[in-house]
Amino acid sequence: MENHTYKLIEITGTSNKSIEDAIEQAVNKAANSVDELRWFKVIETRGTINEDHIQQWQVTVKIGFTLKD
16 A cells, blocks of 8 residues: 555535535535545534525535645
């Protein structure tokens, strides 16, 4: 098994649908500019409320990716 070195980035995804969709938005956006994504960790979940209803989910994740040799 090869040893790897990883780097972390922190990004916040948003969604009007769900927490899971907010995570997907964050990971998909990161994948547009970073290669070799490996894992994510949810750091914070929050949202906005409008007229007593959830308007938007906001999920901050740390995403780990492999550094190239």
